[in-house]
Amino acid sequence: MQAIIERFRYLFCSTKGLVLVAIALVSGVTFLFGTLSANMAAFGIKDITVDLFNMNLVEAEREGRIIILYHSIAVAVVAIETYIITHILPMKRGLRASINATITAGYIFALVFGLVFAYFGHNYIFHGLFIFGLSLVFFAGLMLAVALWPWQKQYRQNDSQYSRTRGGLDLERTAFFVAALATLGSALYGAIAGSFYGNGFETFLAEDVVREVHRSTLQLAVIGHLHIMLTLIAIMLALIVGRWFDFKGILHKMAMPLMILGTVIVTLGAWAVVPWEHIAHSIISPGSMPAAIAALLLVIFGFRKLIREHIMVEQETGNAGFWQKLKALVHDPLKFGALWQMVFMNFVVTIPGIFIAIRLDEIFRTWPFREERIIITGHWHALAGIIATIILLYYADMAGLKGKARRWFGWLVILGSNIAFGAVTVYSLKRLVVSETAQQPLVDWTMLLADVGMMTVMLMLGIILVWRLVDLFARRGRWAEEVEQAGRDGECG
Amino acid sequence: MKRLKTFSMVLATVLTLGSCSTGQATVPAPVYDTGINPENWIKIPAGSFRMGQFEHETLIPYDYEISVTPVTNRQYAGFLNEALDAGVISVSGNVVSGYYPGDEFHGGRHEVEIVPGDYIYFMPGEADSRIIYQNQQFQVKSGYQDHPVTMVSWFGAWAYADYYGYRLPAETEWEKAARGLDGRPYPWGNGIAGANANYYASGDPFEESTGAIGNTTPVGFYNGGVYDGFVTLDSASPFGVYDMAGNVWEWTADIYEGTHLRYLRGGSRNNYAYDLRLWNRNSAHPEYCGPSEGFRVVRNP
The missing domain is CATH 1.20.120 (Four Helix Bundle (Hemerythrin (Met), subunit A))
Structure with missing residues (x-):
């Protein structure tokens, strides 16, 4: 017992x-x-x-x-x-x-x-x-x-390497705080609409109403809610990854105000979908830019840190060539992968999204709605999936995966997810170049790649879970060390 | 702009590499006689029915007749030949076009103005088309006579109906004919299997040569018959109308304020089974001609 x-x-x-x-x-x-x-x-x-x-x-x-x-x-x-x-x-x-x-x-x-x-x-x-x-x-x-609450005295930032105000307000903590508040407000945004319409309202998936000429308040609320919730999960994750890398210095000082600003504007833009749908995108698009730039600064910092730290360990010198730097950059796939996935997200989510928005009436709205729905569904599944892989890479590091296992795990998650989401993106945009009748070979290949990629990620996930499950049966397994550590950290009394 | 072009080119290259195929339009189709005569009409009596996913009671206060199957290639080729002789349509390159009197424009978001003028009816020159234009005549490719016509735009469907004194079904008329009065999700009842309808990977004999996307099936194919060992269930609607789920999406008549889009119902050979639920809607530009889009017609008794 x-x-x-x-x-x-x-x-x-x-x-x-x-x-x-x-x-x-x-x-x-x-x-x-x-x-x-x-x-x-x-x-x-x-x-x-x-x-x-x-x-x-x-x-x-x-x-x-x-x-x-x-x-x-x-x-x-x-x-x-x-x-x-x-x-x-x-x-x-x-x-x-x-x-x-x-x-x-x-x-x-x-x-x-x-x-x-x-x-x-x-x-x-x-x-x-x-x-x-x-x-x-x-x-x-x-x-x-x-x-x-970042204004408490004990949470003031005394280290000048981190983003802070002159009064010592920790802007990174503020960014977490603002994201938490925005998440709460955005959860209410969906919950109030849902509750107002009560039990038995006629449910729908947001991707099914994009072409509705007159969208109801509930439909608009749901669209705003799901977009902002996923965005805020991504913002929160970027902040977490920043802590993982001990993000600091000039880039940190630039990034945190941008992250706060981006979070506030993009959230207000999403909330504006119900009352002012016609201008909501004009708020959301510029609002997402500061947050995206903040994430980019984190990636730059993280890549440089990975290179610097590895070369320092290996050579004790900073005068490395391109290949040495590249090798150093990718030596730890868990940490590299978390940042790379943020970059990769642009290839399968952001850039196609902008392309579609620009050519919506000219190309995409001439096609049957079902084609547009495939794109929308693929778009946000890829975003959600990439978020999940970053969490998985973070957890693998947290769980203490080391050595070859760490490298195999990290690379297979990166490759599997990149192949899968890349294939899904190609599949969803196939109608740009291939007719419905001629699509079958392309569908077969992209579906195969997507399945293989996802299976790889799921397999890695399964392996890490089995590893930890087996460990739970050991009398003094890792779990015992971890719970003791948690006790020392004040997590478990 | 340059970035967009580069992105498009890269995407096009990747997609083209993966899509080298002749397409099923060139694949000889097995020929099956379903025994269902597409010239027949089914009377739908006046009265209420349960419409939509949430089964709203909806009244259609008049009787109407609906074609028992979608319009076939044979029927549409006949129309094209008659209309060509009558000077109603013109052929230019790969496009058949004709006049449409236009729609009222409301300036809706994304709305395109449909002014009176000539519009694309049909695309006989496309690889996906089963009707070709040769020697001043429209002819159906061998084996496809009784398949539903495809590569026909909403304007082309409207023109066919208008020419013969019929009309396209309103969405309400279409759904009532498909569902009957008891709110069922599919014409035959609850649940769906490959023996009921032609949808993605449904396993019909036409998929053997084309892959899971399949091909259109002859109208009335799912009537309980057995075709080269493939056993079908009689999947007519409660009123006896065939092909209301799967095979081809069907253009409907309604024109809604604030949009130029036209709506299609029924799902197609290229959709997963859940898209064949009878309340599902699809929409497209009225000039869109696709290999999975067809239509049927209604008339007043």
Whole structure:
């Protein structure tokens, strides 16, 4: 019994354990419910899953099911980011414990009861528990905002290498705080609209209403909500990666004000979608620029740091040639990968997105809507997937992956995801150059590459989870060291 | 701009490398007689039905008749030949065009003004087309006579209906004919299998030579018949209308304020099964001609 309690303490008290549990749950959900996708249905896998788990899939409820599935995964990702933030930023011990406990209960309630409600019959008690879980996550977010309050004396930034005001206000902590507040407001933005329309409102997927001439308030709120939530998850992750690299110096001083400014403008732009849809993009586009520049500064800093540190270790000299620098840059695929994925995101999300926006009426709106929907769906799946891989790379480092295993893991995640999302981008934009009739070879190849890429990432994810699962059975495994460390850090009493 | 061009060129190169294919228009299609006569009409009685995903009670206060299948290549080629003789259409290069009286313009966001004038009806010269123009005549490629006409624009569908005194179905008319009165998601009821309809990777005999995207199937193919060992289920709607789900998207008549787009219903051979749910809508520019877009017509009894 004591052994179980100790492991339970590790999994639900230490940051590493909490992140591990959330990743494992998201992986399980992604794996299981991914078998219901249209592509899997074509292979007959969907029928096996439905029969095996006795799922109740009413045709008219597909959109509702998917919305709950998205929320189940999203709140778990928000929880992971929250655990990491409470771990890397100084805050009161009691508050940290309360935040972690509340958000853990919240996301597990939301995930478990949401999915049971959506896929296994409609017991409205489960729906209530799903909403209760989301509410707990929101409440944890409120506590996080309180904990992050940057104007407290003890959180003043005394080191001049980091971005701060003349009065000592820590601008990085402020950036976290602003992102937390923006996330809370944006969650309310979706929640209020959803609640207002009440139980039984006619659900829809945002990608299905892009061509509606007159969009309802609810439709606009949902569009604004989903875009800003994903954006804020990405912003928060960029800030976390910044801490990972100990981002500082002149680039940090430039980046943090830009990140705060970008977060505020882009959030206000997304909130403007309901009242002023016609000008919302005019706010969002310039607003995203400061945040994107801040991320670019982080990438520049991180790349330079990776090169400098490795060359210092290897040669104790800074006069290295191009190839030595390149080798140094990529020597640690976990850290390089986290930054590279931010760069890669531009190739599969940002640049195609801008291209489509510029040529929307001329090209994309002449095609059938289903073609446009493929692009939209691919676009945000790629963004969400890249965010997930950065978290995975971060966790692998956190979990202490070292040596060859670290290199193999890192490179396979990078290559797998890049191949998959690159292929998905080509697939989604195929109509630019290939007719529907002639598309089959291209579809076959891109789907194959996407599947191989995703399988590779999922395999790596599976391996790291099995590694940690096996470790849990060891009497004095890594978990024991980690829970002791968590105790010393004040995470577990 | 230069960046955009470079991006387009790179993308085009990558995509072209992966898309070297002759396309299924050149693949000889197996010929099956389904026994369903596309000249037949089905009467849909006046009354209410449950419309849309959320089953709103909707009244159609009149009887109407709808063609039992989508318009076939044979029927459309016949129209093109008659219309050409009557001087209603003109052929220029790969394009058949004709007059359309225009729509009221409301200045909606993304709305394109449709002024009175000539518009593309049909694209006989495209590789995807099953009707070719040779020696001043429109002819159907061998084996495709009873397949639904494709590569026809909304204007071309409208012109066909107008020429014979029919009309395109309104979305309400289309959905009632497809669903019957009980709000079912598919014409045949709940659930979908490859024996019900032609959709992506549905396993019909035409996919053997073309891959999962398949080909159009002859109209009325899913009628309980067996074709070279491929067993179909009788998948007509409760009123007895065929091909309301899958095979080709079907243009509908409605013109909505603030948009020039026209709406299509039913899903096609190139869509996953969930897109065949009967409340799903597709939309495209009215001059769009695609290999998965066709139409059927209605008339007053």
